[in-house]
Amino acid sequence: MAEAEYWLQHLQSNGFRPTAPRKAVVEIITSSRRVLNPMEVFDLARVHYPKLGLVTVYRTIEKLEKLGLLQRVHLPTGCQGYVAAYDRHQHLLICQKCGSVEYFGGDQETLENLLTDVEKKSGYRVREHWLQLFGECADCRELS
Amino acid sequence: MAEAEYWLQHLQSNGFRPTAPRKAVVEIITSSRRVLNPMEVFDLARVHYPKLGLVTVYRTIEKLEKLGLLQRVHLPTGCQGYVAAYDRHQHLLICQKCGSVEYFGGDQETLENLLTDVEKKSGYRVREHWLQLFGECADCRELS
DNA sequence: TTTTATGCAAAGTATTTGCACGGGA
DNA sequence: TCCCGTGCAAATACTTTGCATAAAA
Numbered sequence: 001m002a003e004a005e006y007w008l009q010h011l012q013s014n015g016f017r018p019t020a021p022r023k024a025v026v027e028i029i030t031s032s033r034r035v036l037n038p039m040e041v042f043d044l045a046r047v048h049y050p051k052l053g054l055v056t057v058y059r060t061i062e063k064l065e066k067l068g069l070l071q072r073v074h075l076p077t078g079c080q081g082y083v084a085a086y087d088r089h090q091h092l093l094i095c096q097k098c099g100s101v102e103y104f105g106g107d108q109e110t111l112e113n114l115l116t117d118v119e120k121k122s123g124y125r126v127r128e129h130w131l132q133l134f135g136e137c138a139d140c141r142e143l144s
Numbered sequence: 145m146a147e148a149e150y151w152l153q154h155l156q157s158n159g160f161r162p163t164a165p166r167k168a169v170v171e172i173i174t175s176s177r178r179v180l181n182p183m184e185v186f187d188l189a190r191v192h193y194p195k196l197g198l199v200t201v202y203r204t205i206e207k208l209e210k211l212g213l214l215q216r217v218h219l220p221t222g223c224q225g226y227v228a229a230y231d232r233h234q235h236l237l238i239c240q241k242c243g244s245v246e247y248f249g250g251d252q253e254t255l256e257n258l259l260t261d262v263e264k265k266s267g268y269r270v271r272e273h274w275l276q277l278f279g280e281c282a283d284c285r286e287l288s
Numbered sequence: 289t290t291t292t293a294t295g296c297a298a299a300g301t302a303t304t305t306g307c308a309c310g311g312g313a
Numbered sequence: 314t315c316c317c318g319t320g321c322a323a324a325t326a327c328t329t330t331g332c333a334t335a336a337a338a
Contacts, residue, residue, distance in 0.1 A: 017292065021293080022293090051295080052295090053294065053295040054295090055294080055295065055296080059294090
């Protein structure tokens with residue numbers, strides 16, 4: 001639970017109190033390999049902290065996102081999913097079977113070449129990019 | 145308005161009637177260079193067809209999306225935007241100033257190399273991908 | 289003791305559904 | 314005439330806000 005500890009310290013050093021409800025939310029999110037939406041976080045965190053309110057989940061997610069700890073993820077099925085942000089970019093690799101999410105570094109140079117190429121052809125100045133890949137993770141491929 | 149005609153024929157050949165409300169919706173969407181959400185489509189289409197109801201906009205969008213004519217676009221600001229689908233992929237180039245959207249072909253080989261590289265490193269089997277670029281279009285760059 | 293955080297309830301917002309009427313085939 | 318499509322109203326789902334109480338500093 002080291003990651004959760006770190007998040008709580010991060011909250012604290014930004015003037016937010018590391019309370020029990022926030023701890024419950026943070027622990028669920030940091031220990032999940034999947035994208036979770038607010039209701040899922042609520043249901044999971046409530047097991048450990050039954051008094052938790054859904055509103056607190058929303059408010060905690062909002063703060064974590066602003067601090068850059070949490071990243072919102074857009075999926076074909078919905079856009080209120082969140083995962084721990086290990087990168088500023090949405091360079092995600094999402095398993096369509098088990099829902100697990102991971103970041104990939106990829107070949108930075110290849111991607112930059114692609115962006116430069118598009119800039120030349122289109123006349124755009126590219127400032128940001130989202131790249132998300134969907135497929136089957138190694139574990140799910142083994143099982144099938 | 146050739147594109148709108150084509151969409152209406154497409155609707156018709158799939159058993160849906162080319163009615164006046166649908167025509168109003170289709171004309172707005174096919175003539176827009178920007179991503180539009182259902183309410184924007186409603187407001188714009190209503191100018192030409194005042195009796196239009198918002199529900200019909202939702203239902204028409206749903207049909208157009210299923211037929212593959214319309215594609216839902218996820219943006220940082222929201223996920224209920226739609227643009228004409230000229231490609232199965234979300235290879236979009238979006239202007240952060242004027243909101244205009246275009247598709248880019250890019251260098252297919254470069255992208256495929258990138259995906260293959262990620263597959264090797266991660267053990268994933270990649271089935272789909274989304275690539276969206278955000279920046280400034282040529283017109284907006286000129287103006288600034 | 290002071291200030292922030294919480295949970296409930298209520299208010300907004302966005303989207304979908306039920307249904308009687310209207311219009312295309 | 315028949316059936317699909319429409320718009321209204323109501324229902325539903327999701328998210329935010331107001332406020333009195335509770336908990337942290």
